[in-house]
Amino acid sequence: MLLTTNSQSETERFGKKLSAKLRGGDILLLSGDLGAGKTSLVKGLAKSLGIKHEITSPTFTLMNTYKVQGSKSKVKNLVHIDTYRLKDEKELLEIGVEDYLGKPDTICVIEWPEKISGLLKNKKTTSISFEHGNKPEERKILIS
Ligand SMILES: Nc1ncnc2c1ncn2[C@@H]1O[C@H](COP(=O)(O)OP(=O)(O)OP(=O)(O)O)[C@@H](O)[C@H]1O
Ligand SMILES: [Mg+2]
Numbered sequence: 001m002l003l004t005t006n007s008q009s010e011t012e013r014f015g016k017k018l019s020a021k022l023r024g025g026d027i028l029l030l031s032g033d034l035g036a037g038k039t040s041l042v043k044g045l046a047k048s049l050g051i052k053h054e055i056t057s058p059t060f061t062l063m064n065t066y067k068v069q070g071s072k073s074k075v076k077n078l079v080h081i082d083t084y085r086l087k088d089e090k091e092l093l094e095i096g097v098e099d100y101l102g103k104p105d106t107i108c109v110i111e112w113p114e115k116i117s118g119l120l121k122n123k124k125t126t127s128i129s130f131e132h133g134n135k136p137e138e139r140k141i142l143i144s
Contacts, residue, residue, distance in 0.1 A: 015044025029113035032130030076105040
């Protein structure tokens with residue numbers, strides 16, 4: 001599926017809509033250049049899961065985990081990973097990524113997933129890629 005957004009808030013809104021389709025255990029791989037809109041999508045996703053905490057990019061922390069409170073679904077955690085500054089997959093293993101990846105009570109969203117292909121092999125994932133469009137605020141988002 002391919003769609004176009006024309007502002008950050010539109011990308012967030014798409015994240016909100018997408019959350020209705022997600023189940024625990026889902027792993028979303030978000031690829032695209034710096035500033036492509038990956039974190040913006042996660043912000044929308046988090047809002048619609050009822051997470052009040054502000055979503056900030058885990059560029060330095062590598063992995064941020066958010067509790068999903070009072071959810072009627074089985075989803076208890078949203079985990080947001082950004083491997084942009086990661087040097088070795090081991091760094092993520094050391095902070096417990098395997099406690100979350102593909103776990104039935106957790107939705108994982110990963111920016112720059114190509115850097116951890118080893119950790120992701122044998123895992124069922126959904127890829128979402130972002131590209132800048134012709135206009136400054138246009139983004140093409142492809143889900144496959
Ligand atoms: N259609 C759009 N969707 C999302 N963001 C947009 C859009 N148009 C402009 N922007 C701007 O682009 C930037 C997107 O930032 P965001 O943090 O979501 O990107 P990112 O892909 O996560 O980047 P990074 O790889 O640095 O983490 C924001 O400054 C936002 O205001
Ligand atoms: Mg980001």
